[in-house]
Amino acid sequence: MSDLLSELLATRDVLLADGATGTNLFAMGLEAGEAPELWNTAEPKKILALYQFAVDAGSDLFLTNTFGGTAARLKLHSADKRVRELNRVGAELGREVADKAERKVVVAGSVGPTGEIMEPVGSLSHSLAVEMFHEQADGLKEGGADVLWLETISAPEEYRAAAKAFALTGLPWCGTMSFDTAGRTMMGVTSSALAQLVESLDPPPLAYGANCGTGASDLLRTVLGFTAQGTGRPIIAKGNAGIPKYVEGHIHYDGTPALMAEYAVMARDCGAKIIGGCCGTKPEHLRSMRDALDSRPRGEAPSLERIQAEIGPFSSASDGTGEDPNAARRERGRRRRG
Numbered sequence: 336m337s338d339l340l341s342e343l344l345a346t347r348d349v350l351l352a353d354g355a356t357g358t359n360l361f362a363m364g365l366e367a368g369e370a371p372e373l374w375n376t377a378e379p380k381k382i383l384a385l386y387q388f389a390v391d392a393g394s395d396l397f398l399t400n401t402f403g404g405t406a407a408r409l410k411l412h413s414a415d416k417r418v419r420e421l422n423r424v425g426a427e428l429g430r431e432v433a434d435k436a437e438r439k440v441v442v443a444g445s446v447g448p449t450g451e452i453m454e455p456v457g458s459l460s461h462s463l464a465v466e467m468f469h470e471q472a473d474g475l476k477e478g479g480a481d482v483l484w485l486e487t488i489s490a491p492e493e494y495r496a497a498a499k500a501f502a503l504t505g506l507p508w509c510g511t512m513s514f515d516t517a518g519r520t521m522m523g524v525t526s527s528a529l530a531q532l533v534e535s536l537d538p539p540p541l542a543y544g545a546n547c548g549t550g551a552s553d554l555l556r557t558v559l560g561f562t563a564q565g566t567g568r569p570i571i572a573k574g575n576a577g578i579p580k581y582v583e584g585h586i587h588y589d590g591t592p593a594l595m596a597e598y599a600v601m602a603r604d605c606g607a608k609i610i611g612g613c614c615g616t617k618p619e620h621l622r623s624m625r626d627a628l629d630s631r632p633r634g635e636a637p638s639l640e641r642i643q644a645e646i647g648p649f650s651s652a653s654d655g656t657g658e659d660p661n662a663a664r665r666e667r668g669r670r671r672r673g
Contacts, residue, residue: 336586338481338482338507339439339441339481339482339484340396340441340443340481340507340509340541340542340543340567341507341541342439343395343396343439343441344541344542344569344608344609347395348633349426349582349603349607349609349610350395350396350608350609350610350624351387351393351394351395351396351599351607351610351611351624351628352394352395352397352398352443352571352573352609352610352611353388353394353396353397353398353610353611353612353616353621354388354392354394354576354611354613354616354617354618354620354621355482355576355612355613355614355615355616355617356371356382356385356398356400356402356445357371357616358555358576358588358615358616358617359385359388359613359617359618360374360381360385360400360619362522363378363381363385364637365383368616370403370408370409370411370412370414371400371403372400372401372402372403372404372408372409372414372421372422372425373421374400374403375400375421375424375425375428376420376424377419379424379428381397382399382400382425382428383431383432383465383668384568385400386399386428386429386432386433387432388617388618388621388623389618390432390436390440391618392618392619392621392622393441393621393622393624393625394598394611394621394625395438395439395440395441396440396441396442396443396609396611397429397432397433397440397441397442397443398443398444398445398484398486399422399425399426399428399429399442399443399444399445399475399478399480399509400419400425400428400445401421401422401426401444401445401446401471401474402445402446402447402486402487402555403447403474404418404421404422404425404445404446404447404471404474404475405418405447405449405467405468405470405471406418406437406444406464406467406470406471407449407450407451407459407467408447408449408450408464409670411450418470418471418474419470419471419473419474419477420474421474422444422471422472422474422475422478423474423475423477423478424443424478425444425445425475425478426435426444426474426475426476426477426478426479426480427478427479429442429478429479429480430442430479430480433481435556436671438585441481441482442479442480442481442482443480443481443482443483443484443509444472444475444476444478444480444482444483444484444506445484445486446468446471446472446475446483446484446485446486446497447485447487447488447489448490448493449464449467449468449493450489451464452490453490453492453493453496454492456522456608461492461495461496461499462501464492464493464496464497465496465499465500465503466500467500468496468497468499468500468501469500469503469504469510471500472500472501472504472506473504474504475506475573475623476504476505476506480506481503481506481507482506482507482508482509482541483501483506483507483508483509484508484509484510485497485501485508485509485510485511486510486511486513486541486546486547486573487511487512487513487546488510488511488512488513488520489512489513489520489521489522489524490520490522490524491522491524491528491529491532491543491611494510494512494529494532494576495532495536497510498510498536498540502539507538507540507541508540508541509540509541509543509571509609510540510543510562511541511543511544511545511571511573512524512529512535512545512546512547513545513546513547514526514545514548514553514554514557514655515547515548515549515553516655517650517651517653517655518553518556518557518560518651518653518654518655518656519655524589525560525564525655526545526557526560526561526564526654526655526656527560527564527656528561529543529561529661530543530561530564530566530568532565533568533569534566539568540568542568542569542570542571542608542609543561543568543569543571544558544561544570544572544573544607544609545557545558545561545571545572545573545574545584546571546573546574546613547573547574547575547613547614548575548582548613548629549578550574550575550577550578550595550645550646550647550649550650551574551575551576551577551590551594551595551598551646551647552643552647552648553649553650553651554572554573554575554602554648555572555574555601555602555605555637555642555646556574556639556642556649556654557596557654557655558570558602558605558606558607559605559606559636560654560655560656561606562605562636569608569609570606570607570608570609571607571608571609571610571611572602572605572607572609572610573609573610573611573612574598574602574612574613574616575588575612575613575614575616575619576588576589576590576612576613576614576615576616577589577590577591577594577615577647578618578647580669588613588616589615590615590616590617590620592620592623593623594621594624594626594646594647595612595616595620595623596623596624596626596627597627597645598624598646599623599624599627599628600627600628600631600634601637601642601645601646603628603633604633604634604635604636604637605638607637610628611624612624640665
């Protein structure tokens with residue numbers, strides 16, 4: 336299988352990823368608490384439409400509807416015996432959309448956290464985590480995914496387990512963490528720590544970075560933290576479309592297409608090579624991001640003051656790299672992407 340993502344990274348200045356999964360599926364009728372992965376077989380036309388949204392908006396890659404596709408996640412919906420099937424079909428649907436596109440588009444097999452806490456803090460062993468990630472990754476590979484895409488991870492132990500599983504599968508991979516606790520992940524990982532972690536893995540990811548978290552401003556600050564490490568490895572920025580607000584019984588993200596266009600350009604200037612959106616990011620946001628990246632010249636890395644002035648205030652004073660005893664608080668929950 337050809338490594339399409341490496342080819343595009345080598346030949347394009349910047350790549351546009353996709354937007355939210357959950358936000359767009361909820362708009363199609365997904366109910367709260369329902370497993371999106373079940374729609375791969377129950378509502379395939381809607382999943383095809385989800386993928387097509389990204390391609391039509393100009394994305395160079397999109398993630399499959401398999402974020403919660405491990406046995407640990409699917410067990411909550413009595414579907415843990417369907418891991419291979421649901422992941423395979425999610426990738427097959429993506430393959431169908433990508434193969435008919437008029438340009439090269441990467442199908443990235445989405446792999447989210449297990450939702451369990453790993454040893455020594457929790458009970459999930461490294462070997463069992465590897466087994467679960469391997470099962471999911473094999474299904475994505477069978478369905479035709481070009482690359483495996485780990486996202487919204489908080490613990491380094493889980494990141495390592497997924498990397499081991501992906502190595503067994505033989506597909507190239509990318510991996511992001513969610514920096515949502517004063518510049519750190521919920522398990523205390525800093526941007527510099529992740530940059531160092533990825534270089535210790537064999538094989539390392541093709542690209543790494545941050546997704547979800549709090550607002551786009553915080554994510555840009557994290558990207559600057561990655562860039563400061565100077566590893567040269569491509570960086571991923573996949574920020575939320577603004578800040579979530581509860582409006583008339585629903586979660587609404589206040590980021591406009593214009594704001595996300597500014598975010599995309601700033602992410603590129605901060606050093607990101609793959610830029611997309613996470614929660615709240617709809618096709619209209621992606622179209623504005625595509626237009627901005629194509630029409631506006633590359634500039635200098637923005638200052639923190641400029642990021643705050645144009646994108647919005649940071650959620651915390653700390654970027655996570657200093658001594659902050661409260662930054663590493665441990666929480667059991669994991670948010671579902673999008």
